[in-house]
Amino acid sequence: MKKRVVVIGGGAGGAILANNLPLEDFEVTVVDRSPYHYYWPWLLYVAFRGSRRPMRREIESLLKPGINFIQSGAQSVDLNNRKVVLEGGKTLDYDYLVIATGSRPTYGQIGGHEKAVEKYGDYHSTVENAERVWKSINSLKQGTFAVVVGGDPYRCPPSPLEGLFLAEEFFRSRGLRDRVRVVFAVPYPRPYPAEPMNEVVEPLLKERGVEYITFFTLDRIEDDRKVAVSMEGEELKYDALVVIPPHVGTDVKISPEDVLTTDRFIQADKYTNNIKGFDDAFVIGDASAVPVAKTGVTAHLQAEVVAKRLQGEDARNNGRTNCPFDLGYGLGTFVISDYRNPVVKLPPSRFSHMAKMLFAATYWDMVRYPELWNPIFEAYFDATEPAKLARIYV
């Protein structure tokens, strides 16, 4: 008898997991509310480069033949009785469950946030909002452009600074840099929260004349006065701004409820991705509360670990991150760390930027054909282990 695997979510984690399971042994069903899988990192280039490159594909086209796809949201999950109820009432029974529902921005925590997004856009939610950012930076001819980290967590730790770097490059390339002030505000003690990576990026901010405000925990946006106000009452004046929205976890009703954190991320073992207290249910990627960055690479590596575990192998996560980081002007770096090693101080290079773009170009193929790409990624991850890189980049 084939084991029935239900995967909720057809994004990076869910699709890669499904494609890694041998269909002789598993009956795999992927459910997703949307017919589309989005390559979210591209919102950055829609927002700050005006890119029109399509950034979504049909989920069905990314799954191997033989995998069932149901376009429906999951309404509730009953972990004790191994049942998933879909919107519309259909029930799926499973032997194994994988939740890969990602995270989503929330606009209720910061006063005036929703109105600000309607006006200036953002690049963590929708293509439409990213297009608003592009319009907003194109119409700003003088004054202050601010990027404000609104709260944690959010997808892709480097993304706030990536937007800032690309905006700075944009204004400079338009000859407006002497008239447009570029400001960055974060709630952390330094521009990038992890110290070693901050040592890479802070000199670039100084070199490019970007101002930054640390320890700024955004409380509200008063757009009539054009100020962002911190929780301690500090004010930041702007003419256009982009707020990085704090994200929350799944909107699927999950029983028992105590597997969820207060912001609806699902608690799991950081090595195996087993949902707390369940050996037949897993959570991968952004939806989980495990202490790793919310990024596609995490979802990808966790998907491979869970696929192996379902096949009886004792595979474990090592907490590896590998976040591509666009530094503007054709430069890039990667945020590389794992559970045992702190972030590597990888210097800016054209090669890292090229690697980021190469990855974006091959993304769909990589999701669809893990049998071809897994060995390539394994070789890459092995060659770039943080413990090895830390000996080179001190």
Added chain:
Amino acid sequence: MPENRLKVDARGIACPGPITELVKAYRNAKNGDIIEVMATDPGFKPDVEAWIKRTGNQLLELREEGGTYVAVIKVTAKK
């Protein structure tokens, strides 16, 4: 209103850093609440000290137990 005690387990977080977990708890806290953060990242100690100094909240305790830092913070600076 009664004060809450919010526990934050940031052990094992290197990227983006345990300070982000503190900020998350701070956002949802109100004056009078206690936030207790556990972290293993060695950068956490100077970070939490700098955060206290700049935001004006109160550090009740900062101790190390077998490689884990525990910071107990009283939220007092919210306006």
